[in-house]
Amino acid sequence: MALLTIKQLAEQLGLAPSTVSKALRDSYEISAETKQRVLEAARQYHFTPNPYASSLRRKNSRTIAIVVPEVEDSFFSTAINGIEFVAHSADYHVLIYLTHEDQALEESILRELSNGRVDGILISVATGSASARHLLDYNMSGKPLVFFDRVLDEVPVHKVITDDFEAGYLASKHLLENGCTHISFLSIGDGLNIMKQRFDGGAKAVREFRPGTPYHYVNCSPDPNTARILIQKLLTSANQPDGIIGAVEKLAIATYLECKSLEIRIPEDLRVLAFSNLPTASLLKPGLSTIRQPAYEIGKKAASLLFESLNKNKPPFTPKSIVVPSVLEPRASTLWKEWQDHQ
Amino acid sequence: MALLTIKQLAEQLGLAPSTVSKALRDSYEISAETKQRVLEAARQYHFTPNPYASSLRRKNSRTIAIVVPEVEDSFFSTAINGIEFVAHSADYHVLIYLTHEDQALEESILRELSNGRVDGILISVATGSASARHLLDYNMSGKPLVFFDRVLDEVPVHKVITDDFEAGYLASKHLLENGCTHISFLSIGDGLNIMKQRFDGGAKAVREFRPGTPYHYVNCSPDPNTARILIQKLLTSANQPDGIIGAVEKLAIATYLECKSLEIRIPEDLRVLAFSNLPTASLLKPGLSTIRQPAYEIGKKAASLLFESLNKNKPPFTPKSIVVPSVLEPRASTLWKEWQDHQ
DNA sequence: GGTTTAATCGAAAACGATTTCGCAGATTGA
DNA sequence: TCAATCTGCGAAATCGTTTTCGATTAAACC
Structure with a gap:
């Protein structure tokens, strides 16, 4: 069944294609009654303009x-949900691309997208210390770009982030308050802004509350399997930590799995805190203390900023950085003090 | 920075646009050396053809x-990952649409998509007993459509599913073997094929192994909050069950949360088994027994079938139904017998 | 009544790529 | 040597909309 064209519809109506087009877009040039007729016919025949001709x-x-x-992560899937909500409200379509933490792939995706396929991009960048060239280039094309969560400071565009430094500070403080004397910060890779912020925040807490406490940055891999191996190595090493901050959800899961197989008790032997949006955090054994990011809100805000840029016609652009606060949700996995008191 | 057009590129090269176009698509009409020249220039100027002109x-x-x-569900996010893998390999772009279990929304999305925006659709349908009209209509348009997981039998297209009846059977059998005398099957809505299959499979096990055992279908809502309220009502009713089969991940989480707040012990008071791909199933308290679907494989298979239809030029079409097996992963949440023996 | 002005609509030119078709010049075959 | 074939390329039509620019008629003004 070939699709109906505006030309054929016009013929049906005894009108010119241009008239039909204008009627469909509610142009002032067209009389109310003609509009009525056109709208009705369009509905009757299920006519929708060919999107590619229109876009062209x-x-x-x-x-x-x-x-x-990636999409198999509570933060990203929730953020996507928020983005989709705004996009759908604005009657926009959403293309999705996964970089699998691969810089080269991210680059090729961005190059491809600069040919006009999309009106704008929402991105949370892959880990890896490579350049921001592809993003700067895309930005130069004049089409809007908005970062969320994982941002690149050197690109002057809107950003929606959380107070990572502050959250790292609170995380570390919380662990110290719960008796940790050796904290490891588990990262999924260098060169990622949020990793640095979260780690540095933690360092500040250590300096403030118990200076000299060992506090290490452990570069795990974004790949769950190799991450587990590295975590195992960490937890069985001579100076294994008694406190862990997982920078992302996957690292928390990997830590729990590894503790289970190594029979390391949480929180007795090890306190675990993670940046995570796991819906099951409170149901784990033990309940996982988390820094929860308002993922849905972040998605919505980022999308709103994008559409804002899309609708403004080339203003004097000043990039905004919106910071939405994360919240620390302490649970059994870090409540060592309480646990001790109960004994 | 205005985008480079094929015309401008041709001018640079002293060639006609048609020649450039043909060279880029490796046409036999163009000499090797001209192709070389064109390819080089295209790379140099980062030229990619305008996708909309091309599509038109x-x-x-x-x-x-x-x-x-939805996307905030381990099954769907993993399936999306599988689909994206195949699509990316085939150099296709992926649009994503969320129906939020809303039939009307699903309809409007499908109507919109039949205007040629996409070459094909992969769908897992929303719950609700409404008609399959929109899907039948889309199918009539001649463009391929593939179902995965949540299918509609009346639409004659490729489908990738799991052995839901069998899995329901195993689930129910497993609960009976672990001492359940009253099983409730928690569904997210009527009219969904997989719900019926899973429930009916369970019924068969009841008939076979302990006929007469109460086995009820409980229609919860796809909305987590109302689902929780209904589950609470169920668990505090006069004849509350001692075994629960959750048809989807969200219902398992809701059940756990509700048990926690009602202080119902799992598995002592209630055994819980769920169709779920939760990566944290083994880490819950207690470990959640699951029927795990091979979500990634399902996504890949479904996408492969779609591309198969896309590449075949209108064959005598016979819809395939691929069934990939789920696996029962028993954990502490149902191992009542073992628990008893250990006492 | 003649001239503005307004109100509706249509003809035709884009948008940027692809494809058909034809045209040269070179090569081959008899 | 002349026709037939082959090679390599370009001109122009086309995909389906949108938009610009007139054109036509009717209403309004002086």
């Missing part, structure tokens, strides 16, 4: 792209 | 759509 002519696509490292 | 002319979009109820 209008030079926009009513489509945005989400570029994220 | 070629009447295809190199884009597919994923239509799913």
